[in-house]
Amino acid sequence: MEQEKRFHVNLAVLATGMMAFAGVLIETAMNVTFPTLIEEFSITTSQVQWVTTIYLLMISIVVPLSSYLIKNYSKRQLFMASSVFFIGGVLIDAFAFSFSMLLLGRLLQGVATGIALPLMFNIILTKVPLEKRGMMIGIGNLTTSIAPAMGPTYGGILTTQLNWKYIYLLLIPILIISTVIGLYAIPKEHKEKVDTINTKAAIYLSVMFTGLLFFFSYLQSPFGWASLVVGLIAGMMFYKANKEKTLLNLSVFSNKMFTIYLLSFLVYQILLLGVSFVLPNYIQIVSDVPASRAGLMMFPGALTGALFAPISGKMLDKFGFKKPIGIGIAAASLGWLGLILVIQTSNMILITTCHVIFMIGVGLSYSNVMTVGLSSIKTNEQDDGNAIFSTLQQFMGAISTSFVAIILDVFQKSNSDYQVGTSIGAKVALSILFGLLIISGISVYKTFSKKA
Structure with a gap:
């Protein structure tokens, strides 16, 4: 009986994990389609970024509500709501004939992912035995780390070989399978409404x-x-x-360590989303490279970041937080500076190498910055701190995409040569974000002398 229960819990985690994976996959898969969408729908760079922005905006709005939703609705009800929103959004985008229709689908997918991500971790934290919990959380985090690595390659190959709509068409059977598994594994539970929003x-x-x-x-x-x-x-x-x-416990901001490490975490999020917008667009527009190659260019770095994430956790346990975070900030800064210096060469090997160095730094410090930030506040405040990290993570990703898109758009419109304008705009955007990385890095380094 106990073994059967555990089997159902594993299947429930698998079902929600598949949905979360699909959500994060298409977040990055669409970035390489932007030049194609600009041409197909006759829109500008500043308009096309809403494909990512509206998705992240909806996640950032829904995530703060997750605590209320989990308290007042059963896991099965939330899973079904997420499935309906997701499948509906994917179907709309698979057959989208206008840009507005595409954005509607992305909006629904953002709502679905905003429900699915917290639900997956809630099932792990409440249903998985303590001795297995660490491993399951690791698997859950790996799911959301590998998906961004695969996204640009997945989107690029399908856009080049078939059509960008296949990004969504091929997800339909995966979402149907996850829905069937979830309905089988997640039991019906009566849930009393214990709280009001x-x-x-x-x-x-x-x-x-x-x-x-x-x-x-x-x-x-x-x-x-x-x-x-x-x-x-x-x-x-x-x-x-x-x-x-x-709704959100803002008192945690009175803790200086929490605030500094939260800001560092958000700067990394801004850089991650910014670079995933700038590089694929730059290489397609300036170097006339197909979407499939642009996607492949992003893959080594994204995969490196995902693989270094568990290593960084072990380094944190063994050496403390200063070494992995300190080395990570240094590597990320070096890689990003390299991108600024080599991007206008359009040399894909050099650009990919610098991106890999940057992602090694991200892998070493990104999740550890969150760990240190949350561990610096009281235990009874950590759920609140986690909600703030998750909410602002998505929102700052949306801000980053909008910001770099408008910089590119300004230089594209102000220059008679569209490619030259894109090249200058990309370098300016990367330089501004580099300034944020340096400021946040110095702030974090200053804390090293204050906390053992």
């Missing part, structure tokens, strides 16, 4: 995120600045409403 805080948070995102997406227009004002007002309203009934 702070609706006002949730709405204000959504408006704040959306307003700030529109600001970064439309910096050049009055609409963008009006969106900033709306976002800031919504932020103040959220802060007030959140005090009445906590």
